Every structure is written in C-alpha cells, then in structure tokens.
Amino acid sequence: MSDSCCGTIAVEIEQFTTPQQTTSGQAGDLPVVVIGAGPVGLAAAAHLTERGIDFLLLEAGDRVAASVAQWGHVRVFSPWKYDIDAAARRLLEADGWTAPDADWLPVGAELIDDYLAPLAKLFGDKVRLGAKVTAISRLGYDRVRTAGREEVPFLIRLEGGEELRARAVVDASGTYTSPNVLGASGLPAHGEGAVFVDHALPDVLGADRDRYEGKHTLVVGAGHSAATTLLALAELENTPITWAIRGGSAGRTYGGGDADALPARGVLGTRLRAHVDSGRVTLLTGFFTHRVGESEAGIEVISRDPAGHEQSVRVERIVSATGYRPDHSITSELRLDLDPVLGSPRQMAPLIDPNQHSCGTVPAHGVDELAHPEPGYYAVGVKSYGRAPTFLMATGYEQVRSVVAALAGDWEAARDVQLELPETGVCSSNLAEAQEQRVGLATGISGGLLSAPLPLATVSASSGGCCG
Known part of the structure; x- marks a missing residue:
C-alpha cells in the first residue's frame, strides 16, 4: 500500500525477469516488427526467415541501409569475413549469391551493393522503405497500466499516422541520426x-x-x-x-x-x-x-x-x-530499464563500459542482457550500446541471432552466445x-x-x- 495525495492506493510491484514467452493470445499471430534496414536489422530479418517467423522490416530512409549510404565513401577496417551475418550468408548463397573476397575491406557503398541490397531483395515486400517509426506502445495500454500488458500487441505509429501491430519489436534503428553535441560537457557549446x-x-x-x-x-x-x-x-x-x-x-x-x-x-x-x-x-x-x-x-x-x-x-x-547517442523518445510509453550513464540496457552496461572495454574485449552477450521489463521489445545493434563507442557489426549479428532464437522459443540456442572478436592491440x-x-x-x-x-x-x- 502507498499513500498519495488522493488517498491510500494499492501499488502493484513487478519482479523483472526475462520472459520465457514473449507474447500470447492475439499478439502471437502478428508479425515481429524490425526497425531499421541496416546490417543488424537485415540480419534479424535473415534469422527470422530461417526460423519461419513472420516479420515486417521498417526503414525510415528511401533506400536500404540509408545511414550506411551516408558514409558510402568510407572503407571499414573489418574485412568481409567479419561483416556478413551467418544466416544472411546462408540465404544469399541458396539464392545463387557469391560472397566477396573474405579479406577485402569494403567501403560503405560496397557493403550495400554487394551484400545488404541483395539480402533485402530476398525479403520482398516485407521490407518497407520510407516508413519512419515515431512511437511504440502497447495497444490500449500506456506505460502505467500493468495487468495483462504482455498479452496485448505492440502498437507502432509511423510518421504519416499509420499504425501497425506486432507481437514483438526488434529495434535496430541505430544512432546515426542523433549525433553528440560539439560542447565539452554534454551540452551544446554556446553559439x-x-x-x-x-x-x-x-x-x-x-x-x-x-x-x-x-x-x-x-x-x-x-x-x-x-x-x-x-x-x-x-x-x-x-x-x-x-x-x-x-x-x-x-x-x-x-x-x-x-x-x-x-x-x-x-x-x-x-x-x-x-x-x-x-x-x-x-x-x-x-x-x-x-x-x-x-x-x-x-x-x-x-x-x-x-x-x-x-x-x-x-x-x-x-x-x-x-560520437552518437541513442534516441529513446519513440519508446517513452514502454517500460525500459536503461543504464543511467550509457543509456544501454542496464545489464549490458558493465559489459560495454568504455572505461573498462574497447570493441575487442566486449564479452559475448544476448537476449538476457538485452531484455527489458517490457516483454518482447529489444534494442539491438549500436543502439543497444547507448553512448558506448565499442560496437562492432559482428556483435550485433550475435545479438539478433540470440533474440530471434528466444522469439522462436529456443532458449537453449538463445543463451548459447558465442562471439570471437579481433583484439585491437590497445584494448587490454x-x-x-x-x-x-x-x-x-x-x-x-x-x-x-x-x-x-x-x-x-x-x-x-x-x-x-x-x-x-
């Protein structure tokens, strides 16, 4: 019981544990919505395809991997062998695709043309371009309402006003559109x-x-x-x-x-x-x-x-x-447990803290570390790292493999997280x-x-x- 200005009211206390079942009832018949058609979002789509789970992939830009296209002239330091998700590779090769030279360092444009665009093509109309998500909630539920919450669908509102429903949300929208300020204290510099x-x-x-x-x-x-x-x-x-x-x-x-x-x-x-x-x-x-x-x-x-x-x-x-920071404004009506420093899932923070880790020393992690008190919502990829600059594509691929396995109910696979990253020479x-x-x-x-x-x-x- 708790006292308030309006008298004595009952307060329901929830114990946050990773849900063994993401949604049930009417929500279970709906697709999983993936936000962002970049490398990690498309990898999620590949794993969902292999698992036979219906999905819809929403990309805010007018092309696949619109953020990658912004740095299309830049060559990544990781060769192709680290840049291609395993499930995506299997789907592409089954369609007759030939992988690029494993040791070649692609520029962003090559990453799109030789990998991401052909991958997205396999998913047909499950990929929607120009579909910017402006808000995510639960159908009929604001953040305060508890009873039965996990049994209703997610409600996803798009910029044009259209609303979609989903059994789960995999948010791979990234951070590229929300850069840090120039000022030194986390605040904009004067002027x-x-x-x-x-x-x-x-x-x-x-x-x-x-x-x-x-x-x-x-x-x-x-x-x-x-x-x-x-x-x-x-x-x-x-x-x-x-x-x-x-x-x-x-x-x-x-x-x-x-x-x-x-x-x-x-x-x-x-x-x-x-x-x-x-x-x-x-x-x-x-x-x-x-x-x-x-x-x-x-x-x-x-x-x-x-x-x-x-x-x-x-x-x-x-x-x-x-650098960049995550924009969590679209999830203001969801129950997220975010680290107060990094803005990552709270359980992720000690694994990626840039005061302790660099990209080559981040330990393997998956659905348990990415989970929130909101069953069925997962921020993955660079957005899951909040303001930590230690992310690598290969890390995001393992994240979505684990999350999709959990959505399929295969918790043994979901928790069998494995990640091999190259050392940086300075990380340790x-x-x-x-x-x-x-x-x-x-x-x-x-x-x-x-x-x-x-x-x-x-x-x-x-x-x-x-x-x-």
Missing part, C-alpha cells in the same frame, strides 16, 4: 546552433571536396571517425588542419599499430600519428569546446577547461566527430593508459556500424585493402 557544423565522415575527397579544399578545418573528436576525416583532409593541398581532443594525449586514437589484429585499424592510427609528427595536422590537447562564434574573419572556437583556462582557434570549417595491454585518456574524451563512431573506417582514397585494389 553552436548558430554556426554550421558538419558531423562525422563528410565526403572530403568526393562530393564535399569543394567545401573543404583550401579551407582551414577543425576536427573535434578522438575516435576513428575523426581519424578518418583527418587523413582525408591531409590529402588536400593547401588545406590547413587542426585537430582538437579533450585528452592530454592522442595515444588512444593512434591505437595498437602493428599489434592490432585488424591491420587496417592499426594503419589508421599509425598514419595519423605521422601527420601530427610532421606538422601536417596541428594537434590541440586539453581542448574543451565552450563557445563558437562566426564573423567575417571566420569561426572562432574557444575552449575552457575545468580549471577555467582558455585557448582558441580560428577556422573556416568545423567537423564534429564527437594498454587499458590503464586508454582509460586515463578517455576522461572527458569526445569519441567518434569508433565501433558503430562501420567499426572504424579508412578513407577510400587511401586504399587501392592493388594494396589488398590494408594500406595506401
């Missing part, structure tokens, strides 16, 4: 909204070349996305480059070099270090973006560190590669140094859907895709 800022991975050597060539550009962030943009800018003549990070050293971005199990990722840091050492890239450490302002003389960016010390730089362009041996550098550090996509990328211009077919 940030009034000054145009490009977010991570502009096509510096292609479509966006005219915007950057010959322009002094500031890149803010210490993740792989920042490194990628810096390397691309270094290819442009007469283009001054300044790189700002909050840490006192760029060692975390430089990574493991030759010790990295993914050679392209090691090369990324090695080449960036060479540009800094040569003076091609000017590195500003201890830079906490506080204020930005624009005038005829250019854009002034002012840093104010926690001690109140200021430094400033005047530039013509800004690229904010400060240099963890203490990396942790020190992470304090207040702005990170890029780092491990997002693209793992960590290399600019297309630095990789040629003759080089085998590992270096320029």
